[in-house]
Amino acid sequence: MSEDGTRAISVIGFIGSVFSPWYAWSGRRDPANHVCINVATYGPGGRFTMTDRGSSALRQSADCLTVGPSSMRWQDGQLIVEIDEIGAPPMVSRVRGRVTVTPAAITGVEVALSPDGAHVWRPFAPVCDITVALEAPGWHWSGHGYFDANFGTRALEADFSRWTWGRFPTAAGATCFYDATRRDGSSLALGLRFDAGGSAQEITPPPKARLRRSLWALARETRADPGHIPRQVLPMLDAPFYCRAAVQTRIDGEDIVGVHEALDLDRFRAAMLKPMLAMRVPRRARWRFDEPSAPRPG
Template sequence: MSDCGTRAVSVIGFIGSVFSPWYRWSGRKDPENHVCINVATYGPGGRFTMTDRGRSALRQSPRRFDVGPSSMRWESGQLIVDVNEISGPPLIGRVRGQIRVTPRAVTHVELPLTPDGAHIWRPFGPVSDIEVDLEAPGWQWSGHGYFDANFGTRALEEDFAYWTWGRFPHRGGSTCFYDATRLDGSELGAGFHFDPDGTAQEIALPEKLGFRRSFWAVKRETRGDAGAKPRQVMNMLDAPFYSRSMVETTLDGTTSVGVHEALDLTRFRSPWLKPMLAVRVPRRANWLFGR
């Protein structure tokens, strides 16, 4: 998120693109044949890019991850993302430039999301600085950022019905909440506070608070002080099964605006959704480096 609060960016690298209909239709047997660097920009002139690419587009090493024309690399304590993508409708155009994420520290927290550890959340840099330099007017800014990963050996919809996640700047660091309803009816509720030096502390969970549904009527809730009224400050990404937005809540009497996600896996499981997604997530099976 930018310091001024009017712009934001998200970047997700996928091996086995979990939200790709092409990966689902393939039977999810070959994750390295469905790779992606998903880049979305939010604010004036925002764009969305998510191209499902084949095995030939993938190169990886301990410090570098290339997918077609875009890449991520770890260098001198920074995650450097070089972006060269084409955005999908309704605003089609090239998204090109560089994003630098600098964690204040790298944590050692790992949270199993299911009892058997089939899904893991790993918040590497929950307190980070970000610099954005894209080839578009107004898309050169800095702000506060976040760097994490999710790992899994099963499809999300095989284990979850619904989840929410939120990361809120708080007490000089950041506070994260992870809540999920599993398909077996059990629930996950976890909260962590991270200091800038990487110190992590699991915290008592504040009250769960609902707020206005998304444009596609995805249910949304987050955590906050009793009596607080969370609200959306900026819509970021709105899909029939997914909402990402800037949300304001109150923690320990202090107002905080952070990034919030809600994911309805029951909807995502529906077969009617996959052809809709294919419009937003094109498949480009072949790529040759150096072409």
């Protein structure tokens, strides 16, 4: 998020694009044939890009992930994201530029989200500085951010019915909450407090507090001190099964604003939803790295 709270960006690299209808229709047999670098910008002139690409678009090394014309690489302690994508309908336009993520520290935390370890959350860097430089008016700014990852060996909707997640920057570092309802009837209620040096402490989460439903009437909740009513302060992504927003809450007496996500996997697994998603997630099965827009090694 930008320092003034008016703009934000999210970038997600997928190998096995879990929210792609094309990957679901393929039977999820070949994750490397459904890859994507999803970029969404929020605020004036915001765009959404999510192109499902085939295996010819994927290149990997120890410190670089390239998917078609876009890439992520570690260089001198920073994550550098080179973006060259096309926005989804109805805002079809090029989204191009660079995002630089500078972690305060890298954590050693790894959390199993399911008892058998089939789903894992890895908060690599909950405290980061970011610099955004996109080729669009108003999209040169600095702010705070985070870097994490999820890994899994089964479809999310096979093991979960819903979850909410939030990362909130604090004066001392950042606090994250992960709440999930599993299909076996059990639940996850996780709170982690990170300091700027990357040390983590598991905490007892404060009580759940309801947020107003999203534009698609998605039920939402987060964590807050008793009696405090959290609120959305910046809308981001709003879909029938998923909502991302900047949310203000109060934790241990500190008023904080962070990124909150709510995911309804009962809705996501509905067959009627996949054709709707295909309108926003185009499939481009073939890619040649000798094309003019292919990224140069950095």
